[in-house]
Amino acid sequence: MFILKRLAYMLPMLALISFLAFMLVRLAPGGPFDRERTPASPEIERALNAKYHLDEPLWQQYVRYLGDLVRGDFGPSTKYRNHTVNDIIAQGLPISLSLGALAFCFAMGVGIPLGVWTALRRGRWQDYLGGLAALMAICVPGLVIGPLLTMLFAIELKWFPVALWESSWHFVLPTITLGLYFAGRIARLMREGMLNTLHAEFITTARAKGLGEGAVVWKHAFRLAVLPVVSYSGPLLADLLTGSFVVESIFQIPGIGVFLVNSFQNRDYLMLVGLVLLYAVLLLGLNLIVDIAYSVLDPRVRYE
Amino acid sequence: MSEVRQVEHVHLSPNQRAWRRFKSNRIAAVSGALLIALVLIVMAGPILSRPTIRNYVPAALAQSPLALSDLQFGAPSGEHWLGTDVHGRDLLSRVLYGARISLLVGIVGAGVSLVIGVLWGALAGYLAGRWDSIMMRIVDILYTVPSIIFVILLISAWEAVLKDQMARAFSAEMVARARLIFLFVGLGAVSWLTMARIVRGEVLSLRTRNFIDASRALGASHARILFRHILPNVSGVIIVYLTLTVPSIVLHESFLSYLGLGIQPPQASLGSLIAEGAAQINPIRVYWWMIIPPCGFLAATLLALNFVGDGLRDAFDARLESR
Numbered sequence: 201m202f203i204l205k206r207l208a209y210m211l212p213m214l215a216l217i218s219f220l221a222f223m224l225v226r227l228a229p230g231g232p233f234d235r236e237r238t239p240a241s242p243e244i245e246r247a248l249n250a251k252y253h254l255d256e257p258l259w260q261q262y263v264r265y266l267g268d269l270v271r272g273d274f275g276p277s278t279k280y281r282n283h284t285v286n287d288i289i290a291q292g293l294p295i296s297l298s299l300g301a302l303a304f305c306f307a308m309g310v311g312i313p314l315g316v317w318t319a320l321r322r323g324r325w326q327d328y329l330g331g332l333a334a335l336m337a338i339c340v341p342g343l344v345i346g347p348l349l350t351m352l353f354a355i356e357l358k359w360f361p362v363a364l365w366e367s368s369w370h371f372v373l374p375t376i377t378l379g380l381y382f383a384g385r386i387a388r389l390m391r392e393g394m395l396n397t398l399h400a401e402f403i404t405t406a407r408a409k410g411l412g413e414g415a416v417v418w419k420h421a422f423r424l425a426v427l428p429v430v431s432y433s434g435p436l437l438a439d440l441l442t443g444s445f446v447v448e449s450i451f452q453i454p455g456i457g458v459f460l461v462n463s464f465q466n467r468d469y470l471m472l473v474g475l476v477l478l479y480a481v482l483l484l485g486l487n488l489i490v491d492i493a494y495s496v497l498d499p500r501v502r503y504e
Numbered sequence: 505m506s507e508v509r510q511v512e513h514v515h516l517s518p519n520q521r522a523w524r525r526f527k528s529n530r531i532a533a534v535s536g537a538l539l540i541a542l543v544l545i546v547m548a549g550p551i552l553s554r555p556t557i558r559n560y561v562p563a564a565l566a567q568s569p570l571a572l573s574d575l576q577f578g579a580p581s582g583e584h585w586l587g588t589d590v591h592g593r594d595l596l597s598r599v600l601y602g603a604r605i606s607l608l609v610g611i612v613g614a615g616v617s618l619v620i621g622v623l624w625g626a627l628a629g630y631l632a633g634r635w636d637s638i639m640m641r642i643v644d645i646l647y648t649v650p651s652i653i654f655v656i657l658l659i660s661a662w663e664a665v666l667k668d669q670m671a672r673a674f675s676a677e678m679v680a681r682a683r684l685i686f687l688f689v690g691l692g693a694v695s696w697l698t699m700a701r702i703v704r705g706e707v708l709s710l711r712t713r714n715f716i717d718a719s720r721a722l723g724a725s726h727a728r729i730l731f732r733h734i735l736p737n738v739s740g741v742i743i744v745y746l747t748l749t750v751p752s753i754v755l756h757e758s759f760l761s762y763l764g765l766g767i768q769p770p771q772a773s774l775g776s777l778i779a780e781g782a783a784q785i786n787p788i789r790v791y792w793w794m795i796i797p798p799c800g801f802l803a804a805t806l807l808a809l810n811f812v813g814d815g816l817r818d819a820f821d822a823r824l825e826s827r
Contacts, residue, residue, distance in 0.1 A: 213645075221657065224657055224658070225657065335807075335810070335811075336807070338810070339751070339803070339806045339807045339810045340803045340806065340807070341755050341758070341759070341802070341806070343758060343759065343762045343775065343778055343779075344778065344799040344802055344803050346782070347778060347781065347782040347785060347795050347799065348795070348796075348799060350782075350785055351785065351790055351792065351795065355785065355790055362785070362786075435647070442652045442653065445759075445763060446759060446762055446763065449762070449763060450782060460653075461656075461763050461764075461765070464656055464657070464765065465764075465765075472657075476653060476657070479653065
């Protein structure tokens with residue numbers, strides 16, 4: 201029931217976002233054909249405008265666009281004439297999603313063990329060292345780490361390729377560059393959650409019943425301690441999506457982030473609005489999944 | 505008698521106690537000193553290249569960040585301590601110049617977010633009830649929007665309009681700075697959400713206190729209660745989050761400039777300098793002096809700002825002490 205309610209709430213949100221993005225872009229001066237190398241004759245310009253329906257009133261364009269959207273058609277690109285926005289999404293989205301998924305797994309895989317480990321060794325040197333590493337990962341942005349990693353591992357040591365997205369060797373540096381920040385954030389949240397949970401009474405009970413330390417930490421404490429990390433996953437995914445713009449541009453990965461940034465500069469209206477909407481759908485959907493995961497993990501939270 | 509006086513003597517205000525705690529936090533204090541040193545170095549650039557002063561300092565310190573020369577990709581030398589870039593410009597002066605712009609955007613943007621966030625949060629907290637839930641629901645919705653995308657949309661779509669308007673009203677020099685103003689406003693306008701939430705929480709708990717009721721009974725106006733009695737009590741928290749907003753805005757600015765959507769050449773910021781250096785990375789030759797200095801400067805600035813912010817938060821938030 202809660203899920204249905206959330207889904208129903210998403211639709212007006214998406215309509216609002218599409219309306220804002222469409223109007224913001226279309227009301228701005230300058231058209232997609234301003235930057236043609238040869239100035240087009242008035243007839244050609246008129247024909248182009250008619251082809252892309254740029255000559256109709258704005259509201260009509262918007263309604264037409266919404267109608268196309270419902271049929272799953274994002275419309276044509278005015279920059280890449282031979283491609284529709286659907287083509288470009290079909291091409292770039294799998295790449296961007298796999299980069300995002302890899303970075304997410306890296307962040308969880310590094311952050312959670314680091315957080316638990318530092319919490320268990322609280323106050324000792326391992327705690328300070330882990331905390332410092334996490335803080336460094338948070339403060340030093342990907343656009344600093346990316347070029348430095350490339351210089352060190354791709355050019356000096358030649359362990360990994362410099363750029364592009366082909367074999368699994370190509371995945372390593374971009375994944376680390378994108379994931380490191382989130383690994384740091386997750387390590388800190390996990391440490392905090394673990395420290396708070398280890399004081400709880402049910403942990404004392406579990407210990408009193410003679411359970412081993414491993415079972416206490418991973419079976420009993422972990423489920424509650426991981427909650428801050430889960431609730432952070434929503435904003436994390438949002439930042440992961442925007443963070444991938446820079447990573448895609450550093451490593452020349454042909455994902456949708458690159459197309460999004462280019463479409464701003466090319467005034468590629470439908471592409472721009474389509475990609476912004478795509479991001480919005482991804483974000484809202486992922487947030488919903490995060491909320492569901494939250495209610496599964498914490499029996500005290502029930503959405504009625 | 506003398507003992508009592510001594511006890512009174514060490515009585516400190518909450519802010520003084522927070523300052524003491526901050527100073528005893530070694531990492532934060534060192535970062536604060538480093539930050540002040542960085543700001544001084546960055547400010548020294550334009551002073552050293554003044555005609556009256558430049559005769560007395562080494563030539564390498566008085567290079568202009570915009571002067572072109574034939575020395576392309578020059579390695580660090582006595583004349584150019586950090587080498588030169590693709591157009592033969594001196595990199596030391598360019599890094600300092602870029603850092604100046606980055607810090608400027610960070611500070612002014614944080615100022616914009618301060619005004620919006622504090623007003624929004626204080627109003628929501630003070631009004632409470634239905635208005636509070638409406639205003640905070642708006643903040644919740646804005647949280648789910650990837651804000652950086654909206655900054656890019658705003659900048660790329662509307663800059664031309666503003667430039668036209670400004671060309672009519674102001675000088676040409678002002679128009680060249682339009683992008684900078686856009687960054688101030690745009691980044692500030694999307695960074696106020698956390699500030700609003702925190703201020704609202706504090707105000708909500710303060711507004712039911714006795715001294716507020718007393719003030720209201722004495723006939724104080726709403727504006728007076730809010731600005732004279734409530735906001736000064738929130739000032740510590742506001743300062744803490746302001747220092748934490750600066751690095752996040754510096755980061756966003758360098759992010760945009762890296763993508764070519766922020767500061768436009770020949771102006772530079774740390775982000776665009778890193779982008780220029782990264783563009784020259786290829787398997788044959790790396791011009792490391794184009795990458796390491798701006799990366800190092802950005803990393804050091806962000807680390808120092810974050811350490812100071814964390815230190816201030818620990819110092820002001822007495823609840824954390826018990827942990």
